[in-house]
Amino acid sequence: MSKASLLLLGVLSMFFAEVFSGASTLWFLNPWGLLVTMPLYLGHAAFLFNVAVRWSRTSLRHLYFLGMMFGLYEALITKVLWHGYPDSSGPQFGTLLGVAWGEFITLVLFWHPVMSFILPLLAYEVLSGDILDGHERLLKRSRRNLVGLLVLIVVGAVFQSNGAKFNASVSLGSMMGTVLIIALLNRLSRGKSLQSLVLGKRGMAALILFLVILYGATTVVILPERLPTTWPPYLAIILWYLVSIGLLAIDKPSALKASSDQAHLTARDLGILAIILFCATAFFSLVPTASYAILLAFFISLIGAGAVLFLGSLYRLSKTIIRAGP
Template identity: 35%
Template sequence: MAAVVHLRTKLFCWLILGTLSVFFAEVAGGSAPFPFYDAWGLYAVLPLYTLHIVFLAFAVMRPARRVPFTALFCAGAVFGLYEAYITKVIWDPTWGEKGLAVGGVYVAQTAMLVLYWHPFMAFLAPLLAGELLLTSSSETLEALPAFLGRAMRTRRVFIAVVAAAVFIGVSKAVNSPTPLAALASILSSAAVPGLLVFLWLRAPGGAQRAGLTLRDLLPDGRQGLVIGVLLAAFTVATGLLIRSEAMPRTIVPHLSVWALYALFCGLAVGVLLRAARRDSAAPYAATPAAALPARGRLMAAAAVFVASLAAVSAALSPFKAAAGALAMAAGLAGMAAGLAITVAAMVAVIRRS
């Protein structure tokens, strides 16, 4: 039975998840170097990411069953589709060569954002970090591919976070004008979720908060409905206010985006139903505390990740051509991984029938 959790405790957790999502998706990639220190970041970027990560985590984890990795990925892909109606980047790119468009959506930008960046950086990474640092559960960790889960439970976590920092840091280097700018952006922005995590664990009531599970801290049904309405209203408002001139005036580009929403929502539901059928003998039970990675080691790994990300992005910042080539390779690898996971989800859904 889920614990009764005060709304203020949930709001605190949701804020931390939102700041982690902003850090991984916007700061680490260089799109928004100082989102916690300007009005645009506080009034637009932070609400956007917070509403998305909380609502999608609620939606995909609401069934009382173990959540497959493919379902989490598909929820992250849905996250990435905000780049249609809010930023319009899928329809009218603001970066990179526009290249090939199919059905009114640009293939390269859509693949980068929907198959790679947002599923991993805006959703999976912050949800994993938030659950492991804030709670007593490890459901997101259990959903990861086995080799990643094993690494997170041992000292190999330090190798994993350094490798991740290198993989991500090349993009930050491309988008940072100077090494000092890269350092200032990463260190000052990481301080915000870092301070909030510290307060969560060390402020009065920290032991009780850290003893909760992620499911305890996600919205209940009524709260999830409210957040869904807020997210819809936010999408409509920002869709009208941000680059309204880039909104397609014909139906085909909208149909293409609706088809992508239907695809990834349908895949998420399908793999969840398959998991429910497979695990029908018993509902999901939280992982015992003894099986969790040591929080102290995870905190140290988080610090190593931030330091490595800052070092890599600062070191490569003066070498734009090399950083750009590495970022392109990383992006292609990420898109290939995302496509493979999407195909795996399709296969799982087909086998269910």
């Protein structure tokens, strides 16, 4: 276990989830961002990765199912899955069993599995050069992956610009400052590998204790008036934890082994993409009219993306089970 490596994973999670969404601007200058938000992402990413390793569930599909549990923190901690986003008057599209289903599909079925967990881990793999078998298809230098990365850059630039209220100095400062921290931690964790993220028994016990305290404290401190007063909303969240665990349990294990494919993205490639990201952020911060239309389109499409990802994962899992036979 390497502390610098764990911090790197945590900041990568913070970068893709919070900075790209525009939810956190200049978080590294904000006590709440440093003491609550970043540790929240670090704790969840480290815990779920260690669960993946211990349970031999490290394929992209496994990480997606684990990432769904990541997203469920938006219930007890932020109350978004029950009451809608903090700046809204309520759920976007109403509720089902007391759960804001639009926010649920967006956050639990797409944003947190992909942006908070899978992408940070893939970026860590590129920086460490330790690519897991099965992950290389998303990390190859291919036209398809390049298009996906450019779309991702536009999403991050538009959302961060909007979150910074189109203040270019704030949006660029958020992006550049976070990338600078990532570069520093990458240098401090030289020689890192995926094994550097694996905790021992004491480390896992301490991490679990931290998460219990975090959930307990934030449940009563952050918008406690938004906690449901009936039992169905709580039951729905508990059931989804069970669904996630059940899907992982019936899926076949995966080996924690490195890929032999060397034709993948490198740290230099990520540096070039970061420069493109800075340019895109500056552009969308200075041209709000272009940002609004793209922002609305992306925001609506996230619901569809969440549904497609989840149903696609179920379909591939069913094919795996059928092929395996009785």
